[in-house]
Amino acid sequence: MQVIWENVRQSINRFKTNREPKQPLSSNWKWAAIIMIIPSLILFIIQSIYFFGDRGIYEFTVATLLFILFISLISGLLTVLLFAFKKLPNLYLWLFFSSCFMLFICFMGPLEVSTLFIFVFILSLTLWGALIYRLKEKGGIRNKLLFALLTIWIGLFSYWIINDGQPSPRGVTLKELKKANHYDSSAIQNPNQNGLYKVQSITYGSKNSYRKEFNRKNSLLTKPIDASPFLEKWSTLRTKTFGFGPKELPLNGTVWYPKGEGPFPLVIAVHGNHLMTDYSDPGYKYLGQLLASRGYIFVSIDENFLNVSPFNDMFIFHALEKENPARAILLLEHLKTWKNWNKEEKNPFFEKVDMDNIALIGHSRGGEAISIAAAFNQLSNSPDNAKIKFNYGFHIRSLISISGTDGYYSPSGKPVPLQNINYLALHGSHDMDVNSFSGYSQFNRIHFNSDQDFMKASVYIYGANHGQFNQTWGKRDGVGLGNQLFNLKQLMPIEDQERVAKVFISSFLDATIKNKKEYKLIFKDIGYAQKWLPNTMYISDYGDSKTSILTSFDEDIDVLSTSVMGGRIQGKHLMEWKEERMKLKYGESLNSVVRLGWNLRKLRKAASYTVFLPGKGLNLTENSSISFSMADSTKRKNPSYRKDLIDLTITLVDDEGNRASLPLSHVSKLIPMIEGKLLKWPFTELSPTKEPIFQHFNFQLKDFKRMNPAFNPQTLNQISFEFNRTEKGTVLVNDIGIR
Incomplete structure (x- = not known):
């Protein structure tokens, strides 16, 4: 340690007593630095709009400036530490590190890809800036030629950044693989077709909710719940933003329901992790309207306050941790609310909810949360703290995981086990967020008793991504400019991906909740659904309690x-x-x-x-x-x-x-x-x-x-x-x- 400290001390002394003339950057280095830092700043401000744009002009400006200041300090520190080994001017090196940090935040992706991309970006701008100075001062045919070639390169590089990529090679389609004349689906009604019920909608929420749509004049009132035992590192900034902490999490939801006597099966959908203030729960309206018309009460619940927020998380230094159990507890508390409403004579849902037939749908981390909820539902105590009592015991019959994660939470250090429950996992081959088919791991961990009637299925969809299952998220699975590293042109149209979700989710619910056995054929052999699905590649797996x-x-x-x-x-x-x-x-x-x-x-x-x-x-x-x-x-x-x-x-x-x-x-x-x-x-x-x-x-x-x-x-x-x-x-x- 003494030797290391002595080396550091000598480096600092050399920095103080350097006998080289204290002159400003030479003009060519100055131009190189300017041309490098200005685009980096512009791109960083654009990325800041994705991160902080919903905070208002004051908070946006403060957060962005603090971020730039932090990057400048880190870059300055690196410049000082590398002084003894450098051949470059101090100011350029400082701006170089600042540009690297800003660009890395803008273009977050696989580490090796982001690193290579940023290196090419910085090198190109540095050479271009230096050539601008040389061309201005000296001219010359060679300098002009180099400048022209580099300008063309930067133009092509810029086009590469803004371009959505290249289309994928066309694969073997469902209709090519499954010849239509082999399948008689005349006994199956189109699962993508609206049903006979007129659809109505209502919201509910905790009093004085942070979102006014849950506190409308006709909204139903719910009580907040204490989920603090299931959360870690809830920041004071998060409390300031929402007006509540982990002991008062609201129960907010939007309901699409059929007009009729009922009772109707209850389907609750929960989103996954996304930017906290880019609200995710409205993104399942297309499912809610379809399923309500087909005789289901569909609820899309709000758990956005558990999502990532660069502002409230101080970028990454105070991020919420291990929150998936809280997502699950919120689901179960929503079910408890619906159970009470079903018994209240003055409630509009009095005796209209079939609490014996419940299904949960989860997207991304929500896809894992529904499995955790189903596991907690069968327990009398928390697996992580036996002092916490559970008293749920709902009749959850079916789970549907859309691009679900797996392994963010391991109760007692073990994978989440499930038994005797219907399960469907949907996943896209071009998922740029949950890259591996994680939901299939849960598929493999589900077991049945032979005397029961349960099924499980998985469907892998060519051309589907992570976000297009949610109308809010869309085709860009990341946040901001980092999406430009990905090949977005190969994705299927959003309306096709929504149709895929509607066909499989509607069929699965009808098969497992309404006991319409004909829809099981679709999961045993996907060829039976080919006339309703986009004509792309699908790989499906299936298992049941009769096997x-x-x-x-x-x-x-x-x-x-x-x-x-x-x-x-x-x-x-x-x-x-x-x-x-x-x-x-x-x-x-x-x-x-x-x-x-x-x-x-x-x-x-x-x-x-x-x-x-x-x-x-x-x-x-x-x-x-x-x-x-x-x-x-x-x-x-x-x-x-x-x-x-x-x-x-x-x-x-x-x-x-x-x-x-x-x-x-x-x-x-x-x-x-x-x-x-x-x-x-x-x-x-x-x-x-x-x-x-x-x-x-x-x-x-x-x-x-x-x-x-x-x-x-x-x-x-x-x-x-x-x-x-x-x-x-x-x-x-x-x-x-x-x-």
Whole structure:
């Protein structure tokens, strides 16, 4: 420590006693600094409008100036510390660091991309400023040529910044993958079509709410709740902005409801993290109007006061932490309010709410909050503090996660467990906020009792992003100028993404809340919904309580064992065969799958993977089916979504040795890993672009019997995956079962 301090002291003395002439910047350095700092300041002020523009001119000006002052101080400190090693003038170095900090805040993205972008930006402006001086002082053909070339480069670079990117290659569409003549959806009514009910709307809120729309003349009144045990680092600035603290969080909501006697199922939707004062809850109006017309009471609740605020969080130095449990508690307290209203004779919702059929919809962090709420709903005490009592016990039947997060909250250090609840996860391949399909992790953690009737489903949508599921958020998933690093042109139109949400959410609620079984077909096989959906790529997975899982690969480390006693596994001629946790764009899933690879050209023998069934306990009939989930994990440099679809053979064998086979393409070929190239060229490959997404397959045993009448489905003995229809590839397989 003494040596380090002595070096610092000597550097400071050199700074004080430097014998170099104390002259101002030379003109060329001055121009370089001016041309560098002015655009940086302009861009930073534009970014400040995104951060602070809703605060009023006084607070906007103060916050922006304080931010610039802070950056200047940090940059000045870096300049002093680097003085002993520098070759550049002090003032230029100071402005250089200031520009870097401002631009980094403007263009926040993947670290390596932001760093490279800022380096090119600063270098270009520095050279341009120096050339302006040289051209002014000396002229010359070479200087003019260099200046012209650099000006063209800066023009192209500026165009790159403001341009929305390049369109994506067209993939295999739903109608190409699922031929329409194979599906008879005449028994299913269009889930995107408005229903028969006239839609009405009303708001409710705590007295003197910070938003006047919740305190209108006809608004219903609610009481605030104390959520302080579930929050950390609520700032005094946040209290000053809202007029309340964590002990008095309001219960605010906008309701769309059908005009009629009822009772109607209750659906509560909650947004996720966004700029606190760019209110997110109005963004689900399109869902509220549709679902209310179809006989649901739909509520979009306000939790904006739990969201990020650069002003109230002092940028990042006093940010709210670990708030997802509070989001969940607020959901449950809203339900408690609705339960009381349903019993109050003078309330407009008296006996109009079906409290036995409740669904929760969550977007982004809200997608995780609904799972936490469902878990808390079944507990009598908080898992993090047993002194806190819970008394909820609502009949929450269904959860719908839209681009949901996972893992922001781990009760008692464990992933959130759920059992016997319907679950749907929607996610876009071009999500620029929640990059990995995090909602699928919760999908895998949901388990059912066989004597119940529950389902779970996931849908991965090509061209969908994070924000277009919310009309307030739109196509830009970040805040401000950082969006310009992303390839926005490849996104589907917002009206198409809303239609995707309406079709799947309406179908799922009708299937699980109103018990309209025909809508389950859409999730077992997405081809049944193709005439209502935008014609893009979709990968969907499915599971239900009627499926007996033969092997899920989570039971042990023995690659030959199954999840049921008496079963076993055999593999032949495989290039790869191992059980592993699935690798995501970032991190890995918590559940295990089996990886299978083959290469016909190398081995000249067809590889196979066979599950031998136990002799008893499956109760098979001709109406039974085999089901499994499969994901393409083949590494391809330039995938062609139409040419690279994997096909293989599914072969069943009964106790007598009778064989019956069908190609995988009897249901569907396997879609390659969808590439979501989020960043513009040339940064495209600097962040992960794809991850395996599981596709559900369901083969009816009677279809195999048609292929071989001698085959007896009731004595099914073997299920074999034979890799003989595609030359080489790698797949992941999960949840092989009997339905």
